[in-house]
Amino acid sequence: MQFYKDGFRGGNPDIKQAAPNRRNRGINEPLPEKVDVLISGTGPAGLCLAAQLSQFPEIETMIVERMPSNIIKGKADGINTRTMEMFQAFGFADKVKRETYWVNQTNFWMPDPAYPANIKRVGRVQDVADDSSEMPHILINQARLHELFLEVMQNSPSRLAPDYGWEVVDVKVDADATEYPVTVTLKDSSGINWWATRTVRANYVVGCDGAHSAVRKSIGGVLHGDAAHQAWGVMDILANTDFPDVRQKCLISSASEGNVLILPREGGYVFRMYVELDKLKEGEKAASKKFTQDDMIAAANRIIHPYALDVKEVVWWSIYDIGHSITDKFDDVPEGSKRNPRVFTAGDACHTHSPKAGQGMNVSMQDTFNLGWKLVHVLTGRADASLLRSYSRERQTEAKRLVETDHEWARIMSAPTTEAERNGTEEPRIIRQFKANLEFTGGTAVKYDPSTLFADGKHQALAKGEEIGRRFHSAPVVRLSDAKQMQLGHAAEADARWRLYLFAGKSDTGKPGTTMHELANWLETASDSPVTRHTRPGEDVDAIIDVRAVFQATFDQLAYETMPPLFKPRTGKLGLQDHEKIFCVDHKGVGDIYEMRGIHREHGCMIIVRPDQYVANVLPLDARSDLTSYFAGVLRQ
CATH class of the missing domain: 3.30.9.10 (D-Amino Acid Oxidase, subunit A, domain 2)
Structure with a gap:
């Protein structure tokens, strides 16, 4: 965990500097008239999405819940290994493990x-x-899981908190409008406002409001099963x-x-x-x-x-x-239409199943972990709104597999011996x-199909254990600057940034003249580099693409001082040097990441990992134009 980047602050480092002009919240405060994203439901799916969006105070987010407060007991309890990997990105995996x-x-x-x-x-x-x-x-009380997400939201720059006691009763989309095209009707469910109704206009609405979802019904979605x-x-x-x-x-x-x-x-x-x-x-x-x-x-x-x-x-x-059921649509786009979606459903709002395989809460959170970074990219101008079409395509395929597998498992559990x-x-x-x-x-069977977001696997042989379309499979490494043993995957956070892992070839030590050094210099300075093309003026060099380097040598065989500037960038308003970008193989026998994940020792490779931790592409270290082309297909210049 890194902090003090913008200057020293005492106290709990998890509490981030509050953004100015935050919305006043409270039982007597008025609801906003307009928001960027309105989330219906404070279950795991809704809170997972809200926790991601809360890190971006420039995105006005509202999450409503018909109940008067967070639950205190009951409901789901199983958290699979894939979801725990996601919790690591949010910063509370260790707390959950304890x-x-x-x-x-x-x-x-x-x-x-x-x-x-x-x-x-x-x-x-x-x-x-x-x-x-x-x-x-692991197994955890769902109410406690809610608290952990709520804590992330409360400690975020936006200080996001739910609006309890408000229920979505209707959603209408004006397909011709370009700003705030979705009108949401909310009804007071607490009685405090005498069951009054309010309307809020939104750019996007996400229904995480359960199997009886009002959001799903408003867009014509029906559960079939x-x-x-x-x-x-x-x-x-x-x-x-x-x-x-x-x-x-x-x-x-x-x-x-x-x-x-x-x-x-x-x-x-x-x-x-x-x-x-x-x-x-x-x-x-x-x-x-x-x-x-x-x-x-x-x-x-x-x-x-x-x-x-x-x-x-x-x-x-x-x-x-x-x-066991699944909806016929995960967003509001009519069949055959080419317009971009404005309303989405997630979790039980679009797929239901038995609790026997322990997947419901997990898949629900994976739905919104998939959607969250895409909304951030679109709302911050990083990507075209067409990116949002991929949510329904990717998650509906996964939901179908969930329902089919769970259906079979439930039958087997009840079958006589x-x-x-x-x-x-x-x-x-x-x-x-x-x-x-x-x-x-375990949640690790998910494999997304080739698309503009997932390459066809032409160079998969360079990293056989990091399969394109599957989640990035972490492995042990040692951080060069302080010889710390850690998991490489733990370098990633739920911050909507892409990860570009550069695995060095044989004998490459990162010194001037080596492949890694030359590649890093190109990434940092060349006009056709995806880093320079998609990083905005005044931003840190790793604001959108976080580059990390992994070497085959052990930490005592590498010279930190000869590493290229991109691997030790100066970031933040004080321009402080980041010492946590360079890794090497573990020297204490925990495991060799090259061997464990099938990384080509002679040639090395580049691995592009999406913000939701899925491997998007594997490329040779000299495939610069392919690297540029991939990011150009997703990000705006």
Whole structure:
């Protein structure tokens, strides 16, 4: 983490200098008449987007929520490794790791062949495959996650905060207008303003307002899908039990009483149980069954027999039925129209599924992490508004895969065990499927298709382990200036900047006359360099493209003083030198990034990484015109 760039300030370095002319907020303050972006909903998707936009005080952002305050318990809890990588960019991954439960193993229990009324452990699977990510799979109270995003917003230059007690009831788009074309009607849901309505005009609106989204309905979006006709209960409890694996994630299938999923929670005592209840008839809803928490507890005790559950406190509980659906549109652009979108939906507003694979909250945040930097680019004039068309294309494809995979997983979880599974002659299908799904459940299976934003992979062989279209896979490095061991991916922040990683070829030490030195000089000074073309007068050299260098030598074999100026730029209003741009291979055996990620040792390469951490292109170090052409296809000059 870097701070004091613009001068020394005491206190918490996470609290950034407040921007002038901030909006006054409060229960008696009027709502703004116009905003750049209006976000509906303060769930994970909405807050993830708001946290990104809050770093840009020149973008007037408003986030509204019909509830009177943040939630305090319940709802989703699973955070996969890919989302943890994203949290690192926001600056709170270490805090999350300290507070949360880490899912290390997943255990599987099935009927004991000798005593079918009893359950028996039949397998264990490592929950996060080796080197799939440097991050753990964790479980956290969703309310706490909200607080972490709210803290980022509060500490940002814009001091952004939600407007609670306001609900979006209608959205209208004037396709002919060029400024503030979206009119949003808000209704007071708190009663403080006597259920009054207000209108706010916006350049863009993002509906993160759940499965019953008013934003989606306003643009004609419809959820299409099916139901599994199965009622489930979920409860967070404080309880004593003789079940031995209660502090490990468990999938439990009984012979005749149904299934249970156990998820330990943070703090060492609370754990969550998803409990299978009754089958539902066609068109029947779980709510009509009038189940209570006592019904869930009784069902759980029947399923985990011969073990018993003594519940001391039910922290939160809910009954639901599984449904899988996806909307036919993620934005407001009519089919066949060439106009650019003004209204978007994200998260449950455009795709719903079961909670069994733990993907809902994760995919929702990945939706808006994808959208956030694009909105920043367009609203700050970095890119044409046509960039926003890529959101629906990229995220709708991913949502379809999520719904299909989750649909299959939910069916397998509720399927009866076969005789072969019970007698041990065949590995249970649920274990086979769990192993096959590890990349999916970790969130690392996402692969975007080739487009103007993702190259065709002509030079992929130069970095076999950094696949174009997939997220940048971090690996250990050592920072040259202070010999600090770290993860290269942790150099990136959620700041809407591109990363250009330059991996040196064999024997290149960065001295004058070497390939790396000459490339850096070209990037910094040449008129056809993407750095000079897309950096505005008066801006830091890394304002939009953050260049980082990685060498094959160890830190003691490199000379910092001979490195090119671009690798140690002077930035900020004081012109202070940045010492954190140069890295080399780890010298203590943690791992060689070249070997781990298949970086070509002889030739090296350039890797372009989007602001949302996805690999956009891999190029040879001498492919200067290709590098310029790529950025020219995305950024304005």
